Amino acid sequence: MIHLEHINLVIRDIPTALRFYQAAFPHWSVRGGGTGSWYGVPRHWVHFGDEYQYIALNNDGDSDNRDLTGHQVGLAHFAFVTNNLDSVIERLATAGFEVDKEGAEDPYRKNAYFIDPDGFEIEFVEYLSDQPTLRNRYD
Template sequence: MKARNIYLEHANITVNDIQEAINFFQTAFPHFKIRGGGNETREWVHFGDDYTYIAINQAQYSDLKVGKNYDKVGINHIGFVVEDVEEIANNLLNAGYKRDYPKEVEQFRIRDYFADADGNQFEFVQYLSELPEERNSDKKQVTV
């Protein structure tokens, strides 16, 4: 298998309010749709497009919030490569979602971070170059 053929098919998250999670992702990605779901032992949906999705599970115990901490074991955020980070940010801001970390404008990419209602953080990154050495560059960033 060639490394460039690898991509993340899905992420699986558990949330306090499955409909609110769908609303968050629908706001960020208007083309996403419910691909499947069920309610055998818990309510769940696969929400995405033909290539990638988020598996969203309804929590059995509510009022638990994500405690993001980069010093402890766990997933800190999930990143999506997008074509227009400004459009996604504007959609989320207009829907009442808040940035969870300052927007980062760098020489070869723009990154913006938002959290869903449970505090799960998602990074949206737009690359400004097709060259891997530039896309992955750690050039000094400008935070706005």
């Protein structure tokens, strides 16, 4: 079996990014961090997650993220499954982050999209069925 261990994001400011991700994932923590350089540019980095998966945050970002309404090559969004979407929305709202767009109406799942401080779109999805054929409908 293969599963996603981490995603590595280039951002501008680690504390600002952590404010978003700590609200979304209150059970995660900073696993470690350090300094280094990437192709001659110094940067700080942290791994924020749990024992099994994490988000790597690197603070050497020097430009805006891609236009999410455009068609440039790049990351469109990434998604996390939650068992309580309403609590994720509430925690992020308390931290100052509002839903960017609601997901499509579906009897077997609900989802919402947020934009993090560096312009990455993150989807949170709650499945309302344990049956894969219902969770993964494409109609």
